[in-house]
Amino acid sequence: MPRLVDTPFDRHFGLEIVSTGEDQVQASVPVGDEIRQPVGLVHGGFYAALAESMTVAATRAALPGDKVVRAHSAQTSFLRPIVDGTVHASARARHRGRTTWVWEVEITDDHGRLCALVRMTIAVRDAPGEAATPAA
Amino acid sequence: MPRLVDTPFDRHFGLEIVSTGEDQVQASVPVGDEIRQPVGLVHGGFYAALAESMTVAATRAALPGDKVVRAHSAQTSFLRPIVDGTVHASARARHRGRTTWVWEVEITDDHGRLCALVRMTIAVRDAPGEAATPAA
């Protein structure tokens, strides 16, 4: 199971991993003012943050410890606003390559309606001497 | 000048608008643990959140009050990690259409190095009876 290190960023959002498999991970977050934009909708940037936290953690959990895992790019399409209830996110690995993993993340509301799509591309690199270098 | 309504989301991140013009807007955010991922880098989702807050606010400020402005999509490329100092964001409107605005946002670090690119597409709709309907 992906181990989500407890950070102020994730803790602020109340991120909770619901369940997970080898190439799937689900998460949910209750809607509160801390993830809403000024007009009351869940902030679009939150979907990207959620998708990255889930998929980076799941990719890291699936690889040996000598690999460095980083977000490479994210494409988010906003389809339907969420204003209350719970944000449900379900990620599926579509490509698990040597240097790149690609995840598709579906965001749904409490009625099961599709609200956003995020395609997360994760870069996988060898660890030694990489820590201080650019992700890409 | 875009008026950024003071919300828990933006306040959590310490977002500050530095300066702005009709089709440009700059913002900066000091790096702290609240925007870092577990391994100490600024969270990629934060760049998307920052880009959306800036460009939605700037688009809204430029249009009459009977228009509804919403994030439509975001594409973020992560080029170089930021670990401390200040996140600098500069957005430029590249297309100001009747139903869509497109902004390109550059994220740089304190040394002026390009660290991320975000292309934000904003949907513009007529307000009456739109508030409860999907953005797209």
Place this chain on the structure above:
Amino acid sequence: MPRLVDTPFDRHFGLEIVSTGEDQVQASVPVGDEIRQPVGLVHGGFYAALAESMTVAATRAALPGDKVVRAHSAQTSFLRPIVDGTVHASARARHRGRTTWVWEVEITDDHGRLCALVRMTIAVRDAPGEAATPAA
């Protein structure tokens, strides 16, 4: 069934619609030099062209004649090269909104391996007086 008007562009590529439903469409194209890049792989731009031709046609077929349908954006991830055989494309409508449709298109090779993912966003507008104006 989406009616693919016979144009020099599509004819050049040998595009063939295999089957289709209300929110799904499949197509296939035999690999030849006309869709290869210099080093022998199928040209990435071809996947975007194929995805657009399929999804614009399918969206248009599903809507009344007073709607104008245009490509709004495309995000393509290249996962595995195709060098010969047949390019298989399968598109599924994920969002059918009033002003935007979003399709996800999977490109596979003859062995059923996922080779590219394309997310096509289609803009839907009212026809009268729109013909000469920008899509967005």
Place this chain on the structure above:
Amino acid sequence: MPRLVDTPFDRHFGLEIVSTGEDQVQASVPVGDEIRQPVGLVHGGFYAALAESMTVAATRAALPGDKVVRAHSAQTSFLRPIVDGTVHASARARHRGRTTWVWEVEITDDHGRLCALVRMTIAVRDAPGEAATPAA
């Protein structure tokens, strides 16, 4: 100067490199039926094809011969249709990393109006034993 190998794909489109620098490349293509969609606009897939041909060639030209260069992803936003005249494309390298280059390509018409934006991400890999493996 990037050497564009003469292939049926590029020849079909009449692609012509106008000028180029170390991290910039321009190209132009006359509009004809071979790049138009059924309703007379330049096909959106053509912009992606053009952007890939230019930036893959320019990246390859800038690197030593033991590197393999491949399209990794493309994000295209369609802003304004082109129906005749010449398609002008101008690409600028925004990131030249060890494993990834990112180019931004602007497509304009004969009046200098911005018609499309393409962000091309190019993967750079070591050549030996790479030819038969996935791009990513």
